[in-house]
Amino acid sequence: MNGSVNRQILLVEKPSGKLAPEHFKLREVAIPEVRDGEALLRVRYISLDAANRAWMHGATYRSAVEANSVMAGGGIAEVVSSKAPTLAPGDIVFGDTGWQDYAAVAATHLTKMPKIEPTTHLLSIYGVAGLTAYFGLLDVGKPKAGETVVVSAAAGSVGSIVGQIARIKGCRAVGIAGGKDKCRWLTSELGFDAAVDYKDGALFKALKAAAPNGIDVYFDNVGGDILEACLAQMNNRGRIACCGAISQYDGAPSATGPRGVPGLIVVKRLTMQGFIVMDYMERRNEALRDLQAWTSAGKIKVQEDIIDGLENTPRALIGLLAGENRGKRMIRV
């Protein structure tokens, strides 16, 4: 990369169907000037998240990404220069850097991060993925020892951590993932008690075998048919933590919702609660203490899927939506 040039990946068109490489374009511009209150960042790692695709549908908990703008995305970056009193050159920060080499960002929109090795853990276990798994499972799902916890997209960044925390809390952990290899990995490497391949065509039956005592907590990353299958197998007073709906992101959302809403929620006295990890940021240190202790004791295995090169970011996101990744996918810029 030329040191005076800023490469950026633009979203040139919002997809109406599946996301494809032609929706993006790489361009080279000058490195931005820093204004008062901002820091100039050299982006080191860009986080790839299923939510990147959801932002193209419209405003959610954040504004929508628009055509002909730098694609939005979280990243870990190093401060190059600063016109903000709270940041100095060499500091490591997390923020919405976008898909580019350099960004000028207001310090108030950045979180200063500790310098740890490997740095990539700031995006996986100690980043949004780890915090989402921690608060979504423990605060929303409220699992008790001996209960059965089911998580979908279980081999992904959030799901792989959810299942491991469920085990730490003395629960039976059941993962739902696409393909035999991923399912084998969940049980043999990550210690899940059972895994269900939703692409095998017999989800309901396989889930029943994997969770013979029914489901007490369902951590829902995907919505759609998998949510419907889990709803039908929930135990009375079970909890559903609604984390995301990947099955609805890449294309037009399905016209009908899962059957069982609200009927099964009433009859089984279920609690179904959505959450956004940002709401828990004041309690971040509490989660980091536990996640650090579990990781250093070997109770959580951190899986990262690191791809080199900014130019590969579009393909890496398209691949994530198609299930290529295991654990936290990111780009090393």
Ligand SMILES: NC(=O)c1ccc[n+]([C@@H]2O[C@H](COP(=O)([O-])OP(=O)(O)OC[C@H]3O[C@@H](n4cnc5c(N)ncnc54)[C@H](OP(=O)(O)O)[C@@H]3O)[C@@H](O)[C@H]2O)c1
């Ligand atoms: N609420 C919050 O604050 C918050 C924060 C972060 C993330 N999230 C949500 O958490 C979920 C996980 O996101 P992530 O970025 O960490 O992604 P991820 O789990 O790392 O990767 C996505 C995985 O989803 C699976 N998938 C894709 N399409 C699917 C479909 N139609 N049905 C079932 N599984 C499908 C794929 O694995 P397979 O091979 O198994 O299909 C893929 O590997 C998303 O819903 C995201 O929006 C929420």
